[in-house]
Amino acid sequence: MHPQSSERRIQRIRHELRHREVTVANVQHLSADMVRITFSGETLADFVSLSFDDHVKFTLTTADGDTVRRDYTPVAFQAEACTLAIEFALHGHGVASSWARAAQPGQQAIISGPRGSMVIPQDYAWHLLVGDSSALPAIRRRLQELPIGAQVVAVVHGQPSTPPDSFACDDTLTMHWVSDADALLHTVAGLTLPDGEGFVWAAGEASSMRALRTLLLEAKQLSKHQMRVAAYWKQGSSDFHERLDD
Numbered sequence: 001m002h003p004q005s006s007e008r009r010i011q012r013i014r015h016e017l018r019h020r021e022v023t024v025a026n027v028q029h030l031s032a033d034m035v036r037i038t039f040s041g042e043t044l045a046d047f048v049s050l051s052f053d054d055h056v057k058f059t060l061t062t063a064d065g066d067t068v069r070r071d072y073t074p075v076a077f078q079a080e081a082c083t084l085a086i087e088f089a090l091h092g093h094g095v096a097s098s099w100a101r102a103a104q105p106g107q108q109a110i111i112s113g114p115r116g117s118m119v120i121p122q123d124y125a126w127h128l129l130v131g132d133s134s135a136l137p138a139i140r141r142r143l144q145e146l147p148i149g150a151q152v153v154a155v156v157h158g159q160p161s162t163p164p165d166s167f168a169c170d171d172t173l174t175m176h177w178v179s180d181a182d183a184l185l186h187t188v189a190g191l192t193l194p195d196g197e198g199f200v201w202a203a204g205e206a207s208s209m210r211a212l213r214t215l216l217l218e219a220k221q222l223s224k225h226q227m228r229v230a231a232y233w234k235q236g237s238s239d240f241h242e243r244l245d246d
């Protein structure tokens, strides 16, 4: 059992909810199943996102005039340029995914939030980041923010970017790319976690994340204070979000 430090605390910070009209400024394909869309707009001037775990509500209008809202991670924000990047997994079934696949510069959208941030300390003895393509943007942002020397293991069901990303913590990062949800669980099950107090952040499909959380609590003997596991989508459901903390 890894003891929980009384010094490391997750900070919860609320933000005033703002709805921002934005325009697609750039579309960049990172891999076969991921596109990064950079939005711009003066409305972003006071945008704040304090954690890789944050999400915004992305609102788009379909060709039929329907309004659709979905959750996405703010990946990169440039205050001076008033730009915000979001990375969309191209999973092939959803309205938001289809919108992103066809997105063109000049298109309009609305970005709301984030309403709040959970700021997870960076000074844990180790970090384990786990997820599928829906979680890869948050994992990528966390890897960009962690300092040189941070001990990190990442297990991702998805495809690496082309060209590959580079991070400050590259020398102490072990990255496992896996091809399906079973391999994700199997890889985590086979890890020997380093000594000291660590933290696990994980997100992905609901049943896969439930199984992962059980594995972390039972087989890995971690405490629930050492993890944040979330369902970012659920097979067969639209617009699903659940935090698995009970």
Ligand SMILES: Cc1cc2nc3c(=O)[nH]c(=O)nc-3n(C[C@H](O)[C@H](O)[C@H](O)COP(=O)(O)OP(=O)(O)OC[C@H]3O[C@@H](n4cnc5c(N)ncnc54)[C@H](O)[C@@H]3O)c2cc1C
Residues within 6 Å of the ligand: 054, 055, 070, 071, 072, 073, 074, 087, 088, 089, 090, 091, 093, 094, 095, 096, 097, 098, 133, 134, 135, 137, 138, 231, 232, 233, 234, 235, 236, 237, 238, 239, 240, 241, 242
């Ligand atoms: C806090 C939070 C942050 C998120 N951040 C991101 C992010 O940065 N990038 C990102 O790509 N996604 C992210 N997601 C997940 C995204 O919100 C969902 O995948 C969403 O359902 C996509 O909307 P859609 O309109 O494309 O599909 P929906 O209309 O919601 O779903 C249609 C069908 O597609 C299936 N489906 C939905 N998502 C996926 C998927 N990822 N893979 C395979 N099948 C799927 C559903 O089960 C359903 O059958 C996040 C979710 C949460 C809760």
